[in-house]
Amino acid sequence: MTMQPIDVIHTTMSFEEPERIPVIPLIGVYASTITGIPMKDLLIDPRAQSDALLKSMRKFKYDGVLNVMDLTVEAEALGAEVVFPPDELPYINRSPLEEMEDIEDFSLEDSKDSRIPVFVKSTRLLSKAVGDSHLVSSYIIGPFTLAGHLLGVAKLLETTLEDKASVQDFVSSCRSILTPYLNQLIEAGAHNIVILEPTASNSVISPQYFRDFSAPYIQRMITQIHSNGAAATLHICGKTNQIVENMCDTGADVLSIDSAVDLTNAKQTAHERSVLLGNVDTTLLLRGTSTEVKNAAEKCIHDASNGGGFILSSGCDFPIKTPQENLTALLHASSK
Numbered sequence: 001m002t003m004q005p006i007d008v009i010h011t012t013m014s015f016e017e018p019e020r021i022p023v024i025p026l027i028g029v030y031a032s033t034i035t036g037i038p039m040k041d042l043l044i045d046p047r048a049q050s051d052a053l054l055k056s057m058r059k060f061k062y063d064g065v066l067n068v069m070d071l072t073v074e075a076e077a078l079g080a081e082v083v084f085p086p087d088e089l090p091y092i093n094r095s096p097l098e099e100m101e102d103i104e105d106f107s108l109e110d111s112k113d114s115r116i117p118v119f120v121k122s123t124r125l126l127s128k129a130v131g132d133s134h135l136v137s138s139y140i141i142g143p144f145t146l147a148g149h150l151l152g153v154a155k156l157l158e159t160t161l162e163d164k165a166s167v168q169d170f171v172s173s174c175r176s177i178l179t180p181y182l183n184q185l186i187e188a189g190a191h192n193i194v195i196l197e198p199t200a201s202n203s204v205i206s207p208q209y210f211r212d213f214s215a216p217y218i219q220r221m222i223t224q225i226h227s228n229g230a231a232a233t234l235h236i237c238g239k240t241n242q243i244v245e246n247m248c249d250t251g252a253d254v255l256s257i258d259s260a261v262d263l264t265n266a267k268q269t270a271h272e273r274s275v276l277l278g279n280v281d282t283t284l285l286l287r288g289t290s291t292e293v294k295n296a297a298e299k300c301i302h303d304a305s306n307g308g309g310f311i312l313s314s315g316c317d318f319p320i321k322t323p324q325e326n327l328t329a330l331l332h333a334s335s336k
Contacts, residue, residue: 005064005134006132006135008063009311013231013308015307017306023331024135025314026318027318030318030322031056032052033322034052034055043070050122054129067137070115078106080096080150081096103150104173108180123190124189136192138192139196140193140196144174168212194234195232198237222252238258238260244257244266244269245269248270248273253274255270255275257278259281264303267306272309275308278312280293282318284296290329293329301334312334
């Protein structure tokens with residue numbers, strides 16, 4: 001009997017070889033392109049978001065669904081000024097903190113007037129629709145990245161040089177602030193929480209800074225996720241070749257890795273510790289031919305699928321103008 005998509009995922013997450021290679025592309029707002037539902041609606045309307053994501057998954061038949069990746073949701077709920085350009089992802093225009101100490105006044109305990117309920121409800125709708133058959137995942141910002149959003153990344157990095165202990169306390173507070181939202185996503189039915197920590201990329205900070213200012217607080221988040229019965233994925237954009245082992249040390253069940261990472265080396269480091277998810281280049285998805293995409297996806301499978309512990313995906317969120325035939329090419333590679 002053919003396995004359900006979620007069973008294929010569970011098999012590979014047990015480091016056993018499934019009957020086929022599971023695939024979960026990071027679709028996000030690209031679902032707007034697939035379905036014609038306006039992008040802005042996906043960011044403010046939970047039903048529009050879940051409908052677009054479900055229609056996309058059912059059309060292309062992949063193994064799991066993630067809600068929309070929006071890196072501004074939590075900071076906006078805490079007072080950051082966010083801009084919504086037409087047909088583009090929102091960005092933070094002004095950080096809400098002048099001093100780290102002011103974070104004592106911040107809380108997500110009551111976030112009903114923010115967009116956080118949009119993402120909690122979309123998770124609930126996704127879980128209700130396909131939670132028995134597919135992996136349902138929800139994003140949450142990482143603590144070091146939230147710290148940069150609240151204080152400003154440049155100021156945060158400058159302060160790490162001047163007062164390491166205070167920055168660590170600040171990042172720890174950011175981690176604590178996220179707890180209510182994290183709990184809501186799991187209660188809504190997320191099987192898997194994806195921690196987004198792009199500011200901890202080695203494209204931004206050194207491996208030692210990752211170990212000092214990000215990893216300990218991610219580890220605490222993951223302990224909390226596991227205690228609530230969900231799995232945890234750690235997604236860090238860009239270069240992470242030098243910290244794959246440290247990422248495994250956080251206890252993450254899955255590492256979502258970008259195309260800048262050598263997948264063969266990552267597999268050697270992570271196997272039987274953390275599942276790898278990735279890592280077809282999103283620029284190739286946007287600009288390459290379907291043959292090039294298929295070849296890249298097949299190389300990922302060749303490099304990382306032996307012995308289970310691998311989910312084929314994009315290296316990061318799908319660009320909104322990606323040709324749909326390139327998504328098809330990625331999926332066809334997984335079915336060989």
